[in-house]
Every structure is written in C-alpha cells, then in structure tokens.
Amino acid sequence: MDKGSIGMAVGTFYVRRARYAGNAMPTDPVALTRQLVDIESISENEAEVGHFLSGYLREHGFQVETTPVPHSAGRERFNVYAGISSDPPDVVLSTHMDTVPPFFSSREDDQYIYGRGSSDAKGILAAQVVAAERLRGLGVRVGLLFLAGEERGSHGAKVANKHPKGSRFLINGEPTDNRLALASKGVLNAMIRARGKMAHSAYPELGDSAIHRLVRVLERLLHMPLPADPEIGPSTLNIGLIEGGHAPNVIADAASATILVRLVGPSDKIRASLLDAMGDDAELDVTLEIPFQKLKRIEGLPTMIAAFTTDIPALSNWGEPLLLGPGSIHVAHTPNERLAKQEQLEAIDLYTQVAHRLVQRSGCI
Numbered sequence: 001m002d003k004g005s006i007g008m009a010v011g012t013f014y015v016r017r018a019r020y021a022g023n024a025m026p027t028d029p030v031a032l033t034r035q036l037v038d039i040e041s042i043s044e045n046e047a048e049v050g051h052f053l054s055g056y057l058r059e060h061g062f063q064v065e066t067t068p069v070p071h072s073a074g075r076e077r078f079n080v081y082a083g084i085s086s087d088p089p090d091v092v093l094s095t096h097m098d099t100v101p102p103f104f105s106s107r108e109d110d111q112y113i114y115g116r117g118s119s120d121a122k123g124i125l126a127a128q129v130v131a132a133e134r135l136r137g138l139g140v141r142v143g144l145l146f147l148a149g150e151e152r153g154s155h156g157a158k159v160a161n162k163h164p165k166g167s168r169f170l171i172n173g174e175p176t177d178n179r180l181a182l183a184s185k186g187v188l189n190a191m192i193r194a195r196g197k198m199a200h201s202a203y204p205e206l207g208d209s210a211i212h213r214l215v216r217v218l219e220r221l222l223h224m225p226l227p228a229d230p231e232i233g234p235s236t237l238n239i240g241l242i243e244g245g246h247a248p249n250v251i252a253d254a255a256s257a258t259i260l261v262r263l264v265g266p267s268d269k270i271r272a273s274l275l276d277a278m279g280d281d282a283e284l285d286v287t288l289e290i291p292f293q294k295l296k297r298i299e300g301l302p303t304m305i306a307a308f309t310t311d312i313p314a315l316s317n318w319g320e321p322l323l324l325g326p327g328s329i330h331v332a333h334t335p336n337e338r339l340a341k342q343e344q345l346e347a348i349d350l351y352t353q354v355a356h357r358l359v360q361r362s363g364c365i
Helices: 003-011 013-021 029-037 047-059 118-137 155-160 210-222 268-278 341-361
Strands: 063-068 078-083 091-096 112-114 142-147 169-172 180-184 186-195 236-244 254-263 283-290 303-306 320-323 338-340
Touching (some): 029 112, 029 118, 047 063, 047 078, 047 142, 063 155, 091 118, 091 341, 112 118, 112 341, 118 142, 142 155, 169 341, 186 268, 210 236, 254 268, 338 341
Parallel strands (some): 091 169, 180 303
Antiparallel strands (some): 063 078, 078 142, 112 338, 186 254, 186 283, 236 254
C-alpha cells in the first residue's frame, strides 16, 4: 500500500460516513462501537458482550463458534470466532472484548466516540467487522477472532491457540494510531516478598523490619541497569504495588511489592539481575512473562514501536502476526478514553487493503 492509497482513505471519510449512516453498508462502525461500549465487559465479565457479538455476526452472514475460557469464579466466559465458510481462513482479524475498570458508557460528538473500550479495543473491533464484510465481498477468506481476558494475562488467546483455524496471517488490533507496529515490548511481572520479625517499635533491636528489607531491595532495583535496543528503545521497570506492616508502632514482619518490567529482548539477563537485587533481604516470584515480539513490516505504511504488550505472543498458531489499529494508547485506560471517528474509518480501509494485499502476495486469491 502506498501513501496515496492512505491519503485517499482519509479524503473519502465524510462520503463514507454518510454511506454507513444511510445503511448502504451492512454495518455502521460508530453505532456498533457505541453498542459494544455500552455493554460492560471488564475482564472476566465478557459473557454479555460475547453473546451480543455472536448474534450480531450471525445476523450479518458469518458462521460463529464460541470457545469456553476458564473463569476464576466458574462463570460463563468464552471467545468468539466468526468465518464465512468451513474452509480455513487466509487472514484473521483479531482483538479483545474485555476492558479495564471502571466502566463508563458511550457518548459521541462530531469528532469522537467516548467511553470505556472506545479506543481499547471496541472501536477496533467494530472496524474489523466492517473490514471483514468488505473482504468477504472481495473474495478473501477472512475470519474474525474476538478474545476474552487480554487485559489480564491473555487467557482467551491461550485457549484460542489450542484451536487454530489454519490461517496464513493474523492482524491483531490494538491502538497504534493506524501505524504498523514493528515490535511490541514484552512483560515480566513479579512479586517481591520480604520476611522479618515483629516487635514493639520502641525496641527495634528485638525485631527485624520486613519493610526496611523491602525498601533496600527496591532501592537496588531503581538503580539496576536495564537492557536497551537501538531500534526499540529501553526496557523499563515500574514498582506498581507496595504492601506491608500492621501499625506505625509495630516492627513489620512481612512486606511485599509487585513490579513490572517491559522487555525489549530475552528475559534471562533481567531475571538474573532481579535475583541479584534480592540479596538476603527478599524472595522473587515471577508471576507472568509475555515475550518481546518483533513483527512484520509492510512497505508504504507508517510504523511505530508498541511499548505495551498484546495477545500476539499467545497466538503463535494463528499465522504470521501484524499489529495495527486506530486510536491512541495514551488515552486508553484513562477517564477520557476516546476514538476519532475519522481514524476509525481510515482503519477500515487499512485493514481491508492490508489483508487483501497479504493474501494476493501469498497466492491465496
């Protein structure tokens, strides 16, 4: 795709929006986005939005399958897959149905759709549905994969990876400002636990403060060198949670912290450095690792580096991955989450053209 094609997509925004509004196209992406946003689907509460999507896609001529995803409380939870036939899809468009808390419903003005999930990732999901309808008309065997639990450990993606459909390519949707991501950073999440001995704070020599031990560890972490990549940028470390102690006049016998490292390569060296930083003061428990991912480049598309992680590492059986979507990650997870309507419509063109180009070049059509 060249820059002229992208510019053409921008220039036709107002005409195309009018066509959607007049129902000349099967789906109005703005209306669908608002319907999705207005269904609360904070992680582990995706069942209602999943049922809505399943019905909506069936009504629009797709064959729909659902796959159960484990729930911590045993409630209903599932992924949604939609295809145009029983044949393997050449390309699958995928994103997630869940959001972070807190929920707030949708609204719109002339430029933006607002609400939880408007950017991450229900506006993306709506754009992919419209793109799939267009690709179906172009003779492309396209699938749609909508996942539970991306925001908390990619649980839905891990389940989906056990049930691949044989696709050649996977286009995953996250907010990249409609730029193709060349890489996405990985994640190493860990719990640090310090143990001590409780005592009266007037006699500190009789105790051993777990909080003091934890503070020493955290100080070492803040000064720990982190790997960097000249193209991708640096690894980063965040101390996200600290807990411990009983009262100001009690020497703490236990304290903990949760840290998250954004990876720009293998985790081996960082794991070793973290263990060294513990010394004799604390223990380290790695609770989640999502690997760093380099991704496909397409000539003519603007690019970016995703400092966040995605479902892609957990979807290795779904084809060669690309990462692309409308919206800004900087407003995702915020009280002002929003998606520009024009950017959403540009994304429909991008998804359609990129998918069509991929399958043409691979000889699928």
